[in-house]
Amino acid sequence: MDNPVLVNVTRGSLTESRHRGSLAVVDSAGKTVCALGDADARVFPRSAIKALQALPLVESGAAEALDYDDAELALACASHNGEAIHANSARVMLIKAGLSEADLECGPQWPQRMEDAAELIKVDEVPCQLHNNCSGKHAAFLGLAKIMGGATKGYVNPEHPVQQEIKAVMEQLTGDTLTSDICGTDGCSIPTYASPLRSFAKAFAVFGTGDGLEPGRASAAERLYEACVNEPYMVAGAGRFCTEVMEAFRGRVFVKTGAEGVFCAAIPELGYGVALKCDDGGTRGAEVMMATVLERMLELNEDEAKAIDRQVNPPVKTRRGAIVGDIRPTADFLTALKTALG
Amino acid sequence: MDNPVLVNVTRGSLTESRHRGSLAVVDSAGKTVCALGDADARVFPRSAIKALQALPLVESGAAEALDYDDAELALACASHNGEAIHANSARVMLIKAGLSEADLECGPQWPQRMEDAAELIKVDEVPCQLHNNCSGKHAAFLGLAKIMGGATKGYVNPEHPVQQEIKAVMEQLTGDTLTSDICGTDGCSIPTYASPLRSFAKAFAVFGTGDGLEPGRASAAERLYEACVNEPYMVAGAGRFCTEVMEAFRGRVFVKTGAEGVFCAAIPELGYGVALKCDDGGTRGAEVMMATVLERMLELNEDEAKAIDRQVNPPVKTRRGAIVGDIRPTADFLTALKTALG
Numbered sequence: 001m002d003n004p005v006l007v008n009v010t011r012g013s014l015t016e017s018r019h020r021g022s023l024a025v026v027d028s029a030g031k032t033v034c035a036l037g038d039a040d041a042r043v044f045p046r047s048a049i050k051a052l053q054a055l056p057l058v059e060s061g062a063a064e065a066l067d068y069d070d071a072e073l074a075l076a077c078a079s080h081n082g083e084a085i086h087a088n089s090a091r092v093m094l095i096k097a098g099l100s101e102a103d104l105e106c107g108p109q110w111p112q113r114m115e116d117a118a119e120l121i122k123v124d125e126v127p128c129q130l131h132n133n134c135s136g137k138h139a140a141f142l143g144l145a146k147i148m149g150g151a152t153k154g155y156v157n158p159e160h161p162v163q164q165e166i167k168a169v170m171e172q173l174t175g176d177t178l179t180s181d182i183c184g185t186d187g188c189s190i191p192t193y194a195s196p197l198r199s200f201a202k203a204f205a206v207f208g209t210g211d212g213l214e215p216g217r218a219s220a221a222e223r224l225y226e227a228c229v230n231e232p233y234m235v236a237g238a239g240r241f242c243t244e245v246m247e248a249f250r251g252r253v254f255v256k257t258g259a260e261g262v263f264c265a266a267i268p269e270l271g272y273g274v275a276l277k278c279d280d281g282g283t284r285g286a287e288v289m290m291a292t293v294l295e296r297m298l299e300l301n302e303d304e305a306k307a308i309d310r311q312v313n314p315p316v317k318t319r320r321g322a323i324v325g326d327i328r329p330t331a332d333f334l335t336a337l338k339t340a341l342g
Numbered sequence: 343m344d345n346p347v348l349v350n351v352t353r354g355s356l357t358e359s360r361h362r363g364s365l366a367v368v369d370s371a372g373k374t375v376c377a378l379g380d381a382d383a384r385v386f387p388r389s390a391i392k393a394l395q396a397l398p399l400v401e402s403g404a405a406e407a408l409d410y411d412d413a414e415l416a417l418a419c420a421s422h423n424g425e426a427i428h429a430n431s432a433r434v435m436l437i438k439a440g441l442s443e444a445d446l447e448c449g450p451q452w453p454q455r456m457e458d459a460a461e462l463i464k465v466d467e468v469p470c471q472l473h474n475n476c477s478g479k480h481a482a483f484l485g486l487a488k489i490m491g492g493a494t495k496g497y498v499n500p501e502h503p504v505q506q507e508i509k510a511v512m513e514q515l516t517g518d519t520l521t522s523d524i525c526g527t528d529g530c531s532i533p534t535y536a537s538p539l540r541s542f543a544k545a546f547a548v549f550g551t552g553d554g555l556e557p558g559r560a561s562a563a564e565r566l567y568e569a570c571v572n573e574p575y576m577v578a579g580a581g582r583f584c585t586e587v588m589e590a591f592r593g594r595v596f597v598k599t600g601a602e603g604v605f606c607a608a609i610p611e612l613g614y615g616v617a618l619k620c621d622d623g624g625t626r627g628a629e630v631m632m633a634t635v636l637e638r639m640l641e642l643n644e645d646e647a648k649a650i651d652r653q654v655n656p657p658v659k660t661r662r663g664a665i666v667g668d669i670r671p672t673a674d675f676l677t678a679l680k681t682a683l684g
Contacts, residue, residue, distance in 0.1 A: 009602070011386055011527070012526030012527065014384060014526060017621065017622055018621050018622060020362075020622075044353055106662075107660060107661030117463075121459075121463045121464060181355060184356060184667065185353070185664065186660070187660050188660065189661070189662055194356055260351070260359050280362075280620075280624055281358070281359035282624065318530065319448060319450065319474060319531070320449035322531070
């Protein structure tokens with residue numbers, strides 16, 4: 001199945017590049033509200049499901065035992081910029097579990113922004129694993145491993161109890177069966193299981209509403225949702241879609257990006273979850289797709305509209321800052337959404 | 343027309359992302375040897391045609407008058423990393439024309455690689471226009487403007503004599519008529535005219551052979567071709583496709599990347615030019631496409647095969663360096679090339 005072109009990149013009066021994609025909007029009962037492209041193909045969710053991967057930490061009582069606060073729980077769900085505030089918070093999460101940077105198995109990564117990289121360079125440092133955009137998630141995995149007892153070493157391996165717990169949660173929320181043949185290794189070395197977008201959308205509808213979950217898991221989902229919308233800076237950082245949109249929406253939506261053009265959202269007031277993938281893995285395509293879905297599905301106040309407008313139609317600029325094109329949803333995308341959403 | 347999927351990105355045993363594209367291989371008489379996807383759609387060539395944009399500099403005698411050497415001519419055709427050697431060479435080109443960094447109109451840009459950015463940060467500097475990947479091209483434009491007489495200021499504007507000269511050359515080599523409605527502004531502020539891939543492929547066949555050109559222009563093309571293949575480090579820099587492939591091929595091919603997934607090549611021994619575009623603008627897709635075309639069109643020696651193998655099938659790695667997938671040409675792409683090229 002050929003997924004449709006959902007986003008165009010223009011220059012002057014011509015379209016310069018195109019992003020195809022697929023998406024699913026599903027309610028907590030699993031009913032599809034809208035599907036564009038192939039919503040049944042298996043897609044690696046990558047970092048878009050970090051909030052779901054954090055459920056065992058909270059549900060088990062480990063988060064409470066370790067005294068993780070909202071900012072730290074948000075960091076557990078984050079793909080952060082590696083700013084000092086993010087790296088320091090990951091360090092504190094590890095200290096609370098009696099562990100350190102050396103226990104992480106995610107590998108090092110330069111901070112996303114040059115100004116944060118410069119802070120390291122100026123003091124002759126190189127980035128460590130705390131700067132990895134996944135360090136909060138990994139600190140949370142280690143915290144859970146510590147509270148569960150047994151070895152913390154090897155917590156990234158599919159057979160480790162932490163990854164087995166997460167797999168069980170993902171199977172419940174997606175309704176999918178996760179087997180080794182659909183398992184890849186994420187950039188931070190943990191297993192990532194490919195499921196249909198439809199299944200991830202359902203999982204986020206459930207995450208945002210708690211519908212059908214046993215009380216402990218529903219309460220863990222609510223705790224993590226609240227942590228992220230209360231501390232959106234910890235979920236990403238300066239200049240980032242997830243941070244800016246969650247700041248403006250003040251609890252109305254949860255949004256989370258993943259590598260290779262995946263984007264997921266939970267919209268509790270509608271009872272919907274959203275999952276989408278830009279075919280080519282492009283972040284700019286996925287961001288315009290998600291912003292367009294949010295814009296078309298929700299009545300927006302001024303702050304929300306301002307935050308979404310920036311993401312629906314970002315400019316293409318020269319290195320002197322002149323606007324010479326833009327990134328925008330295609331007319332077909334808008335028509336398809338209108339048809340599906342009414 | 344839907345362009346075919348030419349490149350897959352895998353993770354574990356699944357395809358994670360896909361790159362569609364179109365390409366044309368054309369001889370210097372304009373006969374199409376191979377066309378995949380829509381080779382007639384207009385595409386902005388961006389930086390892939392810098393070597394053609396440098397023709398007026400050499401043909402006019404300006405390059406000789408300014409005493410530009412091979413390295414400087416290669417830099418005029420470059421999208422370089424902004425390493426010290428590139429920035430310094432651009433500075434010398436300007437000095438030779440009695441000009442300075444302040445005369446550039448390309449805007450500043452951070453060096454491509456963190457280690458080069460770090461050299462600036464350590465001495466409390468920010469990048470200047472010399473670090474812009476296009477600084478050599480802009481220095482060459484200024485050099486030509488100076489020798490032509492008249493104003494150097496505004497040399498990036500479509501109506502400036504330098505840009506008019508370049509437009510005339512592009513019209514001859516592509517056989518296309520370039521009008522304002524197909525003109526966009528490039529990231530470095532100069533005009534970029536969209537033509538079909540078929541036309542750019544023909545232009546590079548002519549560039550590599552000189553076929554059909556008046557002697558002065560043919561000799562300018564030969565001079566620029568030789569400069570780039572003699573000084574491939576100046577065309578891009580450390581770790582870059584254009585540099586590594588031209589180093590290994592020792593004059594057999596000229597290759598040049600452009601923004602938004604454009605890639606062009608000249609293969610004089612076959613009399614062919616190549617132009618391709620990755621639909622979504624992805625560099626990784628365009629690189630695998632170009633490497634695949636070169637691999638299938640030429641008998642390769644050991645060094646050439648080694649350089650191409652790295653580009654045809656690059657690994658996808660975790661942040662700890664483990665290989666967990668790869669980028670590769672699709673089976674359909676290989677079949678189509680085999681059918682077209684025999």
